[in-house]
Amino acid sequence: MKYLLLGILLALSLSFLTAAQESNDAELDERVRVFSQQLRCLVCQNETLADSQAMLAMDLKQQIREQMKAGKSDKEILAYLTARYGDFVLYRPPMKRQTLLLWFGPFILLALGFCILFRYIKGRRDQIHEEPLSVEDHHRAVELLRSESGKEIA
Amino acid sequence: MRYLIPLIIFLGLLAFLAIGLGRDPHEVPSPLVNKPAPQFQLAQLHNPDKKFSADQMRGKVWLLNVWASWCVSCREEHPYLLQLSRTRKVPIYGLDWKDQREDGIGWLSELGNPYVLCVSDLDGRVAIDYGVYGAPESYLIDKNGVIRFKQIGPFDADTIEKKLIPLVEKLNQE
Numbered sequence: 492m493k494y495l496l497l498g499i500l501l502a503l504s505l506s507f508l509t510a511a512q513e514s515n516d517a518e519l520d521e522r523v524r525v526f527s528q529q530l531r532c533l534v535c536q537n538e539t540l541a542d543s544q545a546m547l548a549m550d551l552k553q554q555i556r557e558q559m560k561a562g563k564s565d566k567e568i569l570a571y572l573t574a575r576y577g578d579f580v581l582y583r584p585p586m587k588r589q590t591l592l593l594w595f596g597p598f599i600l601l602a603l604g605f606c607i608l609f610r611y612i613k614g615r616r617d618q619i620h621e622e623p624l625s626v627e628d629h630h631r632a633v634e635l636l637r638s639e640s641g642k643e644i645a
Numbered sequence: 646m647r648y649l650i651p652l653i654i655f656l657g658l659l660a661f662l663a664i665g666l667g668r669d670p671h672e673v674p675s676p677l678v679n680k681p682a683p684q685f686q687l688a689q690l691h692n693p694d695k696k697f698s699a700d701q702m703r704g705k706v707w708l709l710n711v712w713a714s715w716c717v718s719c720r721e722e723h724p725y726l727l728q729l730s731r732t733r734k735v736p737i738y739g740l741d742w743k744d745q746r747e748d749g750i751g752w753l754s755e756l757g758n759p760y761v762l763c764v765s766d767l768d769g770r771v772a773i774d775y776g777v778y779g780a781p782e783s784y785l786i787d788k789n790g791v792i793r794f795k796q797i798g799p800f801d802a803d804t805i806e807k808k809l810i811p812l813v814e815k816l817n818q819e
Contacts, residue, residue, distance in 0.1 A: 533778035536670060546743065547778055550769050575776040577676040 523556050526565060530572065530580050539582070675776050675795045682709070682786045683774040687764035690741050690749050697738075697764045699790065706816045708737045708809075709784045710760070711772060713744040714752035716780040722799035723756050729805055730759035735785075735813045739763035742772045742780055785809065787816045 524541050530551075532543035540548050551572070558568050572580050584590050624632070677683075686698040699709075710726065712719040730737055739760040741749040746765055753763070766772050775784065785794040794812055796804065 533673060547769075547773075550743075550773060554770075554773060574676060575773060576778065577674060577776075579673045 519556065519559060522559055523552055526559075526568070527552055527555060529582050531582055533576060533580065540580075671779070672797050673778070675792075675797075677776055677784075677792050678795055680792060682784065682790050682792045683771070685764075685766075685771040685774065687740075687766055687771060690739070690746065690753075690763035690765045693746065693765075697762060699786075702738075702786065703790055704788050706735060706788060706813055707786055708735050709740060709775075709786060710737055711740045711742050711775070711777050711780050711782045713742045713780050714748040715744065716742075718799045719781045720756070722781050722801075723759070725800045725802060725805055726759040727757050728802075729800075729809075732810075734810055736761045740771065740775075741765045742777065743767065743769045785812060785816070788819065 527540035530540040532538045532540045532545055532548045534545035534547050535543055538548075540551060554571075555568055558571065563571075569581070578584055578587075578590075584593060586594055682699055684699055686696050689695045689697050712722075726737060729735070737760050739762070741763050744765065744767075746767075749763065749765060753760075764771075775782075779798075781796075781799050783796040783800065784792050785796075787793050793816060794809070796809070800809070
């Protein structure tokens with residue numbers, strides 16, 4: 492009886508242990524997946540490392556997993572990867588002198604667009620002359636309106 | 646004037662697209678060029694008991710060629726490597742990448758062996774250290790153990806003659 496109890500206790504504690512291990516692994520898997528979503532697979536370049544099934548992608552994910560397990564931070568792992576494969580592995584390019592145009596080019600184009608739009612609108616506005624109606628013209632207009640409405644009534 | 650500005654913009658766009666078309670997106674510039682070649686110590690392909698490390702090549706200009714028996718473009722490159730090895734201009738060392746040892750040895754005995762020696766990188770770790778993403782890739786390493794040139798994809802006669810050999814000669818004089 493004593494042994495049976497002991498056995499049950501042992502089995503229970505073991506199952507708890509493995510459960511803890513599994514949830515730990517699932518957590519790590521998730522971390523690897525989320526992390527590798529920001530990385531480009533070099534073999535199939537329009538796929539993220541997370542999605543890619545290429546041999547190299549699998550190896551790299553394994554490396555990432557091991558380094559995470561060893562307690563490395565995301566930043567350290569990114570540095571490890573860019574030291575080998577360059578900034579090309581990053582889907583989000585870092586801000587550097589070479590990438591300034593990449594980051595700010597669209598805003599420069601947008602500003603340029605606004606400049607052109609502004610000048611265009613201003614040019615059109617200048618074409619419209621505001622000339623006050625002369626007294627004669629005013630009389631003529633009133634005359635015309637009167638005769639028009641008179642016709643309609645008739 | 647009215648038509649000139651759109652025309653200029655169009656021509657600019659055309660120029661960008663033309664440059665883009667001429668580029669090979671698979672040629673990713675390596676950050677390792679002009680950096681020390683990563684150290685490694687791996688078992689030799691033909692003598693697994695013996696090791697080879699990049700350190701042993703200090704003081705020599707040498708070519709490290711990453712290949713594998715499963716790699717189709719390596720087959721295409723192979724005759725040029727054989728030719729290069731016959732000129733004795735630069736020693737070629739091979740890194741058999743993620744390959745079965747027998748397959749690698751069989752491949753070399755079938756097609757000829759241009760390498761001084763090969764190492765086998767069974768789990769591909771050294772290849773990752775070198776930033777390999779598709780075989781064949783080759784690294785020209787100078788006397789101080791610095792990578793001076795990386796060839797992505799297969800060598801051909803033209804690249805060997807016009808790029809590699811002049812560079813080897815220059816590095817030998819350094």
